[in-house]
Amino acid sequence: MSQPIIFYDIPSTAAGCAWSHNTWKIRYALNFKGLAYKTTWVEYPDIESVCKEIGAEPTMVRKDGSPYSTLPVIHDPNTGAVVSDSARIADYLDATYPDTPVLTPAGTHTLQNAFRAAVHNATDPVIRPYIMPAVARILRPRSEEYFVRTREANYKKKLTEMEPTGEARETAWKECQAGYGKISGWIKEGDSFVMGDTISFADFVIAGELQWCMKAFGAESEKWKDMLTWNGGRWAKLIDDLKKYEGPVEEMSN
Structure with a gap:
């Protein structure tokens, strides 16, 4: 891997900035696999527009049926992939970087x-x-x-x-x-x-x-x-x- 993965997270005033349970799953995952990454902090009101700009698929549907974007999202400049939803990101990281520690062992x-x-x-x-x-x-x-x-x-x-x-x-x-x-x-x-x-x-x-x-x-x-x-x-x-x-x-x- 020649370029760091861009990891989109939500900032806070807490120590270390990271706080969200969903984005923490991927922060742990990236560090566990030893993959270089760079955090791009996105405020809540900007998540929708940022996801549209980078081509990240919506992860949820509102009650009115409209699509809804959430974080985490990663953009891997090494492959061009933009992946949303923590479970799909974990699957992507295992498939794309098989020589790193496995997040989801085979058969599980x-x-x-x-x-x-x-x-x-x-x-x-x-x-x-x-x-x-x-x-x-x-x-x-x-x-x-x-x-x-x-x-x-x-x-x-x-x-x-x-x-x-x-x-x-x-x-x-x-x-x-x-x-x-x-x-x-x-x-x-x-x-x-x-x-x-x-x-x-x-x-x-x-x-x-x-x-x-x-x-x-x-x-x-x-x-x-x-x-x-x-x-x-x-x-x-x-x-x-x-x-x-x-x-x-x-x-x-x-």
């Missing part, structure tokens, strides 16, 4: 896809009321305005009103812990990774969500410190085991 593609969906179903509904208002607080001004406006329209609720309060707060947080407990239960006791001693894309799916929480809540927050104790410290160990694949700290110049 279907299982890894199913696992990714299961992780989302176990954690997303319970963590979302906490994470949405927290994410808004770490975004840069233009992205924050867009994020708040669009999410409040989607949820029909102020983001500041999403997080449980009063007696419901403790119960809801325990449900978050139970969600991650489900994931822990799918991994063999004593194993460091989903596939035992072998790192795979499934581990980056979990770690991406953990990075999302750490960046949004804050590394010194009570919530994050509590999460690190869950399931016998499994998640603290996973983050530590994968630290070498986080890559260099990146900040925006303005």
